[in-house]
Amino acid sequence: xxxxxxxxxxxxxxxxxxxxxxxxxxxxxxxxxxxxxxxxxxxxxxxxxxxxxxxxxxxxxxxxxxxxxxxxxxxxxxxxxxxxxxxxxxxxxxxxxxxx
Amino acid sequence: xxxxxxxxxxxxxxxxxxxxxxxxxxxxxxxxxxxxxxxxxxxxxxxxxxxxxxxxxxxxxxxxxxxxxxxxxxxxxxxxxxxxxxxxxxxxxxxxxxxxxxxxxxxxxxxxxxxxxxxxxxxxxxxxxxxxxxxxxxxxxxxxxxxxxxxxxxxxxxxxxxxxxxxxxxxxxxxxxxxxxxxxxxxxxxxxxxxxxxxxxxxxxxxxxxxxxxxxxxxxxxxxxxxxxxxxxxxxxxxxxxxxxxxxxxxxxxxxxxxxxxxxxxxxxxxxxxxxxxxxxxxxxxxxxxxxxxxxxxxxxxxxxxxxxxxxxxxxxxxxxxxxxxxxxxxxxxxxxxxxxxxxxxxxxxxxxxxxxxxxxxxxxxxxxxxxxxxxxxxxx
Numbered sequence: 001x002x003x004x005x006x007x008x009x010x011x012x013x014x015x016x017x018x019x020x021x022x023x024x025x026x027x028x029x030x031x032x033x034x035x036x037x038x039x040x041x042x043x044x045x046x047x048x049x050x051x052x053x054x055x056x057x058x059x060x061x062x063x064x065x066x067x068x069x070x071x072x073x074x075x076x077x078x079x080x081x082x083x084x085x086x087x088x089x090x091x092x093x094x095x096x097x098x099x100x
Numbered sequence: 101x102x103x104x105x106x107x108x109x110x111x112x113x114x115x116x117x118x119x120x121x122x123x124x125x126x127x128x129x130x131x132x133x134x135x136x137x138x139x140x141x142x143x144x145x146x147x148x149x150x151x152x153x154x155x156x157x158x159x160x161x162x163x164x165x166x167x168x169x170x171x172x173x174x175x176x177x178x179x180x181x182x183x184x185x186x187x188x189x190x191x192x193x194x195x196x197x198x199x200x201x202x203x204x205x206x207x208x209x210x211x212x213x214x215x216x217x218x219x220x221x222x223x224x225x226x227x228x229x230x231x232x233x234x235x236x237x238x239x240x241x242x243x244x245x246x247x248x249x250x251x252x253x254x255x256x257x258x259x260x261x262x263x264x265x266x267x268x269x270x271x272x273x274x275x276x277x278x279x280x281x282x283x284x285x286x287x288x289x290x291x292x293x294x295x296x297x298x299x300x301x302x303x304x305x306x307x308x309x310x311x312x313x314x315x316x317x318x319x320x321x322x323x324x325x326x327x328x329x330x331x332x333x334x335x336x337x338x339x340x341x342x343x344x345x346x347x348x349x350x351x352x353x354x355x356x357x358x359x360x361x362x363x364x365x366x367x368x369x370x371x372x373x374x375x376x377x378x379x380x381x382x383x384x385x386x387x388x389x390x391x392x393x394x395x396x397x398x399x400x401x402x403x404x405x406x407x408x409x410x411x412x413x414x415x416x417x418x419x420x421x422x423x424x425x426x427x428x429x430x431x432x433x434x435x436x437x438x439x440x441x442x443x444x445x446x447x448x449x450x451x452x453x454x455x456x457x458x459x460x461x462x463x464x465x466x467x468x469x470x471x472x473x474x475x476x477x478x479x480x481x
Contacts, residue, residue, distance in 0.1 A: 036269055037169070037269040038141055039139060041140060046223075046225050048223065052223075055225075062271070063268070063272045064269070064270025064271035090137050091126050091137050092135065092148075093128055093132065093134055093135050093137040093140070094125060094126050094127060094128035095128060096132040097131060097133060098130075
């Protein structure tokens with residue numbers, strides 16, 4: 001029993017059970033680091049595992065993204081756009097044709 | 101507990117984000133009807149299936165895919181195309197020079213390499229395209245071979261390197277592609293100055309490469325440099341970008357980099373445009389519609405099933421049977437009973453290739469061409 005409980009606790013820690021403050025910090029980090037090259041839609045339409053998000057952060061770092069709090073950003077992405085989260089259909093753009 | 105609170109908080113965040121987005125007006129993209137907005141900066145727009153009601157897709161409904169920020173508006177008088185690399189005489193060509201070469205028009209289907217990515221499991225990073233990152237247009241301009249002749253290609257050149265005017269932010273790699281000289285010199289390969297007789301605008305004004313039958317990534321926009329070279333170009337968008345595993349992989353596993361190949365011709369595929377997935381219909385005659393295309397081949401046949409693939413019937417195809425361009429198909433269907441129907445479409449091309457039930461999963465989610473499938477609920481009037 002004790003062993004199981006410890007294992008569970010260990011896996012919860014390993015899974016990085018993030019608290020509210022960390023997630024908020026992560027969202028701020030996203031605002032700070034992710035906007036120079038593209039808007040956030042291209043990020044938020046993805047649903048990725050922790051490993052998947054971590055790989056994306058490495059890819060973006062390779063292209064010049066500088067993190068001050070990579071861990072919080074990763075927690076926020078996994079908690080909000082993890083592969084266990086439902087897919088939300090993208091929005092429609094507004095009509096861009098010039099009206100005569 | 102921790103974990104629970106985290107979930108609640110995440111849900112709150114998502115709800116707040118949704119409210120914020122709903123409250124604000126979504127951006128409009130100049131010249132475009134309302135499109136499925138995968139990204140707004142740069143623009144990545146998908147065509148909703150209900151717009152696909154003609155053989156030629158109008159520009160205002162045509163999908164848009166951009167990797168890098170869109171280049172600043174080009175002044176047609178100042179535009180120059182650089183011909184460099186393995187050529188007899190390096191040249192700078194103006195738009196007028198290109199317009200003075202013999203002009204050709206070719207109908208061809210352009211499809212984003214990642215069209216249908218959203219249908220793969222496990223999920224893959226990238227734009228979650230559904231059915232609409234594809235369109236059929238009439239492209240006009242000089243043959244690429246005639247353009248290259250102006251500078252004279254050295255016989256030692258085996259590939260053509262192509263660069264667009266778009267550049268990345270910070271260390272983002274530049275969008276440079278290359279293709280074998282044989283495809284570059286193919287008479288159907290054009291440098292388009294017009295799309296459906298109009299300026300291509302967001303689709304690559306003033307000059308866009310047309311590489312019929314190949315995936316969209318080869319169709320470089322805003323072309324500013326052509327360079328015959330001895331070897332295939334490197335760069336992110338050639339490697340590791342836009343590669344496909346030589347041997348099929350168990351879903352969710354990584355490929356060995358040496359076993360990834362450049363994508364060339366596209367597979368055979370069909371897409372249902374009516375009825376729409378998840379829609380309702382009144383008991384009575386229903387027209388099943390869609391389109392089918394096959395890379396460098398033409399479409400031979402499209403079959404439709406209304407019973408989940410148990411029985412198949414040949415659909416009617418539009419008359420023009422061309423390589424590179426899609427064919428529209430229709431099938432008139434009068435369900436006898438109400439209920440939920442699974443409608444499917446399956447194309448076969450002139451080389452005998454058939455759409456699979458399960459397209460091979462691959463680490464970038466490219467080339468989805470599974471038998472298409474939509475659900476429709478038929479109700480008594």
